[in-house]
Amino acid sequence: MSTVNQEVTIKIDDSFTGPVCDYNVGFLKFRQQGKIEVADPMGTGTFVKHGKLYGILTAAHVLQEFGLEETVGLVRFPSIQPALQNRRLNLGHTKRVMDWNGKECDAPDIAFVSIPEVDGRDLEAKGAIFYNLGLARDFKPGTAGNRMSNLLCARRRRRQMDRRRLDRLHQGKENRHRRALWRCEVRAAIPGSRKGSRRD
Numbered sequence: 001m002s003t004v005n006q007e008v009t010i011k012i013d014d015s016f017t018g019p020v021c022d023y024n025v026g027f028l029k030f031r032q033q034g035k036i037e038v039a040d041p042m043g044t045g046t047f048v049k050h051g052k053l054y055g056i057l058t059a060a061h062v063l064q065e066f067g068l069e070e071t072v073g074l075v076r077f078p079s080i081q082p083a084l085q086n087r088r089l090n091l092g093h094t095k096r097v098m099d100w101n102g103k104e105c106d107a108p109d110i111a112f113v114s115i116p117e118v119d120g121r122d123l124e125a126k127g128a129i130f131y132n133l134g135l136a137r138d139f140k141p142g143t144a145g146n147r148m149s150n151l152l153c154a155r156r157r158r159r160q161m162d163r164r165r166l167d168r169l170h171q172g173k174e175n176r177h178r179r180a181l182w183r184c185e186v187r188a189a190i191p192g193s194r195k196g197s198r199r200d
Contacts, residue, residue, distance in 0.1 A: 028073030054120025
């Protein structure tokens with residue numbers, strides 16, 4: 001019986017690795033290219049946990065590319081790059097929740113895929129950081145210089161501006177409607193002002 005050695009080639013560019021760090025993970029989809037197994041980057045996610053529940057938060061359009069029983073590759077982007085990574089996850093041992101209508105660019109587009117606790121703990125032991133969803137976080141928009149504060153304030157200002165624009169638009173429509181009604185009432189009050197009427 002002959003044994004075939006398989007070489008896995010992973011090609012990752014800066015656009016794939018740039019925005020991620022210790023708590024992020026990339027998904028790899030495996031395919032055969034002759035006798036060689038190739039892994040294609042398919043998107044990224046964030047390691048999260050809640051109590052003993054470990055998983056990856058990602059976009060639904062990323063997760064839908066994988067079959068329910070498919071084995072995917074997980075590649076980390078830690079501060080200190082290890083010499084070798086060969087982490088695989090059998091999605092048949094996971095559960096997934098997706099919220100997306102399937103239309104490109106439509107929101108919400110979010111998904112969660114659980115991973116076995118033993119794998120989560122092993123990843124933590126190897127330096128992965130899981131964002132703890134169970135911790136209460138008191139984000140205070142009023143804190144000066146806080147990035148979240150600036151973001152929330154900017155969004156609030158945009159909402160207020162949009163609301164004022166809508167109010168002005170509705171007010172303008174109401175004013176035009178009132179003027180039109182007033183003109184109709186005036187015409188009705190003046191004898192012979194109606195279209196087609198004749199003066200005696």
